[in-house]
Amino acid sequence: MEEGSVHSEPPPLPYSLHTRKKAIAIFWTIFVIDTLAQPLVLYWALWYATDLSHNLVFSIVTACLGGVSVFEYFYRLYNLFRKDSRARPLNARKSWLDFFHINFTIVWLILAVELIVGTVPEEPYVRLVAMVLPTVMFYFGGVHLSLDVLRMCGFKAPFRISSTPKGSVMPTALYVLIEDVVAVDGGGGQIYRYALRTRYLSSPYFRRMLFEMNCFWGGGSIICAAAITAIIFTVSQPVAYTLGWCLPFAWAAVWTLITIPWVQSDLRRERKAWQAGGLRGGIPYTDDINAPTPRTRFESVQAHINFLPWAREKQSPPPTPSDSRPTEDGAVDEERGEAGGGGVGREHQSTPGP
Structure with missing residues (x-):
């Protein structure tokens, strides 16, 4: 960008996880105990080691479930609604919830119905109770992908989405999630x-x-929620209940281990591109989905794998001095190659997206 090119670094983010390691560790320890260990221990202990009715067993299990999430819900609500709040979305009214809290509310209502239907019968629907975490995965995965599909299709925000005003370019969903979670919970x-x-x-x-x-x-x-759902409705009930609560955590752990080095690599690439002036193009300081970008880490890996027909880059003639320019690494590449980012997965079909 022309205005941003005068700076050697991208605008900083005044937040560090390194200074909050202890608080993060405490929260996730309590969350895992509350959401994973507790429902499993109570189920196996009360179901097989007592004479309690199956209905009473699941009444106890569901009554003890989600204490941390309930506390977090009302803690967020207080932080967003209080008079002197410094956590609510930018330029938003006092009564306006952020996007994450709206979805937090909806998914809790869905889970409440799911748990009530699953535990009210004299013989509980164990498989339905095992679907709590896969339901959360289905919901947030669907909402987040829907926002980005609407973004690619050129739709504007139909209402305020956290700090993104109504009528603006639809924000990518992960940006909104990071904004809300770090601003309020963090x-x-x-x-x-x-x-x-x-x-x-x-x-x-x-x-x-x-x-x-x-x-x-x-x-x-x-995809993983669909696979877990198929497992839940094919194996025996005790195994289905156990896997329904365990597998989502296993998936989240694997995805996190992949994400950390991936993001670190991309942030280094962003810094190098910024220093080299490789982020010019598009409308400055605007969410321009057509702005060209240097090749990301994902696109670089994709280009090396290159085993899917639709993932192969089109072959083009060698560049000439008039249609080439330096890439982020200082090499010369084609106008639509390294510097422009020509891999698949672009937010816009005809031109590279941000």
Whole structure:
């Protein structure tokens, strides 16, 4: 970008996970105990080691479930609604919830219906109760992919989506999730919302990275949830219940281990491209989905694998001095090659997206 090129670094994000390792570790330890260990231990202990009716067993299990999530829900609600809130979306009314909390509310209502239907009968529907976490995966995966599909199709935001005003370009869903979770749950507040929005609008590469990560998590969530659902309804009930609560955590762990080095690599590439002036193009400081970007980590890996017919880049004649330019690594590549990013998976079919 022409205005951003005067800076050697992309706009910083004033938030570090390194200083919050202890708090993060405590939260996730309690969350795993509450959402994974507790329902499994109570089920196996009460179902097989007591004479309680099956209905009473699941009444106890569901009554003890989700304490951390319930606390987190009302903690977020308080932080968003309080008079002097520094966590609510930018330029939003006091009564406006952020996008994550709206979805948090909807998914809790869905789960409440699911658990009531599954536990009210005298002989509970064990398989339905085992579907709690896969349902969450289906919901958030579907919502996040839907936002990015609408974004690719050129739709504008029909209402305020956290700090993105109504009528703006539909934001990539992962950007909204990061903004809301870090600002409210992580304590980053409006300072972080503003910094993240500045980075998002300033860097096409950053937007492109978030789009690819959103597809990775959203698509992976739906595919894995479908596989877990198939397992739940084919194996025996005790195994189905156990796997229904365990496999989503296993999936999340694997996806996280893949995501960390992936994002770190892309952030290094973004910094190099910024320093080399390789982020020019598109409308400056605007969510321009057609702005060209240097090749991301995903596209580089994709180009090396190159085993799917639709993933193969079109062959073109060698570049001439008039239609070539330096890439982010200082080499010369074709106008639509390394610097322009010609791999598949673009947000826009005809021109590269951010």
